Amino acid sequence: MNQILIEEINKNKRLMNLLENDLVKLSNTSYSNVKYDNDATKNDLVTKALLDDIQKAADSVGVTATITTAKSGHNAHVKNSKRTSRHMKNVAVDVAILNGIGSGGASNSRNGNAEFRRLGNKLKNALVSMGYTWNRESGNDKAVLWQTNTGGNHYNHLHISNRTGVSSNINVGSEDSDTEDDISTSVTSTAKDKLNNILNSNLDGSLIKDLIGVTSSTGTNGNTSSTDIIGTIIKLSKMMS
Numbered sequence: 001m002n003q004i005l006i007e008e009i010n011k012n013k014r015l016m017n018l019l020e021n022d023l024v025k026l027s028n029t030s031y032s033n034v035k036y037d038n039d040a041t042k043n044d045l046v047t048k049a050l051l052d053d054i055q056k057a058a059d060s061v062g063v064t065a066t067i068t069t070a071k072s073g074h075n076a077h078v079k080n081s082k083r084t085s086r087h088m089k090n091v092a093v094d095v096a097i098l099n100g101i102g103s104g105g106a107s108n109s110r111n112g113n114a115e116f117r118r119l120g121n122k123l124k125n126a127l128v129s130m131g132y133t134w135n136r137e138s139g140n141d142k143a144v145l146w147q148t149n150t151g152g153n154h155y156n157h158l159h160i161s162n163r164t165g166v167s168s169n170i171n172v173g174s175e176d177s178d179t180e181d182d183i184s185t186s187v188t189s190t191a192k193d194k195l196n197n198i199l200n201s202n203l204d205g206s207l208i209k210d211l212i213g214v215t216s217s218t219g220t221n222g223n224t225s226s227t228d229i230i231g232t233i234i235k236l237s238k239m240m241s
């Protein structure tokens with residue numbers, strides 16, 4: 001192996017470590033307001049930004065959200081669609097228990113457990129105040145599906161996704177929110193810059209981004225969008241394993 005290749009691999013390894021830290025195993029978390037099922041879900045990896053957001057939202061409205069499905073056992077595709085589910089990308093979770101209460105078999109806006117629906121509305125509203133789009137995930141980085149049949153029955157659980165890798169602030173006058181914003185944005189920019197440097201570097205005569213096929217996911221400026229970072233890292237890690 002030539003020296004350049006070794007250097008590239010080491011750079012990739014460092015980047016992966018950097019970004020892997022952003023995926024956390026649910027059983028390693030100890031949020032006050034975000035719990036998880038004790039089935040295979042507890043071993044699933046989920047982007048920390050999403051969990052931090054759910055914690056922030058749930059705490060603000062006095063709800064404890066239990067993640068009942070993350071990646072394990074979820075369909076690979078969005079219902080009635082060819083789109084790959086965000087669950088497969090570790091950036092979406094389903095919450096079917098709120099304050100220990102299930103939906104009671106809810107399938108519309110009137111049946112099932114009324115308290116579950118009330119708590120779900122509060123959690124949804126808090127997420128919306130943090131920039132989550134309600135009931136339209138496609139094309140939106142952060143979304144919550146609730147009280148809709150879009151993508152399946154979302155009367156018996158909330159589906160919450162964040163593919164930015166960056167956590168959000170609640171939009172109700174938090175004094176230090178600007179500072180937090182600046183910090184998280186600069187961390188993400190650093191990771192993005194590093195990733196773009198690697199993707200645009202040359203390996204045995206080919207660009208790494210061409211070798212792993214991320215050309216189609218690059219933006220107009222030729223840079224990888226933050227939303228594709230996790231997918232790219234998975235490709236990189238497969239390529240190196």
Ligand SMILES: [Zn+2]
Pocket residue numbers: 087092093094158159160
């Ligand atoms: Zn879901």
